[in-house]
Amino acid sequence: MKKLLSLLIIAIIIKQQCCQEDLPAINVMVVHRVSAKEGDIANLFCNFTAVNSVGDVDIKWYTRIFSSYYVIASASSNSPVVLESSSLIDRDRYAITDMATLEIDNVSRLDTGQYKCEVFDSSNSSIGDYGTVNLTVTYFDLPVSFEISPSEVEIGLNTKLSCEVTSYPLANITFWKGSEKMQVDSEKYYDAYEGMWITNIHIDDDGEYTCLADNGIEQHYADPITLTVQCLYSIKNITA
Incomplete structure (x- = not known):
């Protein structure tokens, strides 16, 4: 009797599966x-x-x-x-x-x-x-905004490079002097919010700068700006 009941249950399950398989x-x-x-x-x-x-x-x-x-x-x-x-x-x-x-x-x-x-x-x-x-x-909104403040600076003082861009994915920003990528270090270049500080300006810092924004899909340079380093000399009156 139990064997017959088991066979009946199996037959019902198979019939249900077949019917389900036939459904649109x-x-x-x-x-x-x-x-x-x-x-x-x-x-x-x-x-x-x-x-x-x-x-x-x-x-x-x-x-x-x-x-x-x-x-x-x-x-x-x-x-x-x-x-x-x-x-x-x-x-x-x-x-x-x-x-x-x-x-x-x-x-x-x-x-x-x-x-x-x-x-x-x-x-x-x-x-x-x-x-x-x-x-x-x-997306990548152009142009890339770049600024040097101040762009004319005396030897020994500091200036800041700023770069802004709206993009997705978010863009990574790097700064360049001519064709050379600038690297953050502990003596000369410091990270700043959306930028970089150049400290203790020297005559060798005079030149053209830009920034590169790269979001992994597109990359664009900002229009370059020239940093002018001013050399100020004091002239003393010498009396005989």
Whole structure:
């Protein structure tokens, strides 16, 4: 009796698995992390497989703003359709291409965030799947700002080199005299907020300086500035 009951349970489990395998299903596949340079076209890749007699499918892309998702584009039967949406969204920049990929034209840093690709059966929305994509937009604002203060200095005094740039990823700043990279040391050059101090100015410090900003994706030099070292001599009157 116990053996017969065990066989019956096994048969029910196998039947349930077979029935589940025969059900229509949609599986969505995405590239979870995408990076694009500001001003370029960003492609958020999404693809799907439909099995067991799934009919026509609908595709919807959402963007997350704060804690809510907003529809930005949809497609059915491979025909892209841009939907009406929040005034926070410039919907003219969005289109669905290549099965279910979202294309964002002229991508900006404000587009950085999370997106969702959803695919479901047109006649039965309970049959579907989705995937999320995190978009990172890199940028580099030009020009690089560079300053020497003061740019005319007497021997023995100090001056400061300052360099500023807005970029993502954050840029690493280095300072250059001509073609030589300046190195921080304990006697001459000191780190400063967004800059470097040149101390105890000498006549050899006279020359052209610049800074280089490098965020690992782009690198740019600032326009060079000349540091003028002034030699002041005192003349004593000598009386016979």
